[in-house]
Amino acid sequence: xxxxxxxxxxxxxxxxxxxxxxxxxxxxxxxxxxxxxxxxxxxxxxxxxxxxxxxxxxxxxxxxxxxxxxxxx
Numbered sequence: 001x002x003x004x005x006x007x008x009x010x011x012x013x014x015x016x017x018x019x020x021x022x023x024x025x026x027x028x029x030x031x032x033x034x035x036x037x038x039x040x041x042x043x044x045x046x047x048x049x050x051x052x053x054x055x056x057x058x059x060x061x062x063x064x065x066x067x068x069x070x071x072x073x
Contacts, residue, residue: 012050019049 016022
């Protein structure tokens with residue numbers, strides 16, 4: 001089991017519900033259920049819902065590119 005603080009878990013569930021990946025059910029027997037079958041919800045959908053869109057950045061520096069050996073021709 002993961003030891004997530006209840007407040008953090010509540011925020012995650014709220015974000016997933018806001019992005020329509022979960023449905024929130026109110027009441028004493030309430031909780032959350034998936035809004036679609038699990039096979040239709042990708043890990044990327046969950047990441048986008050929690051973190052927002054991903055941006056790909058380059059981890060190389062100009063120096064690293066310049067020192068790379070050139071391919072043989």
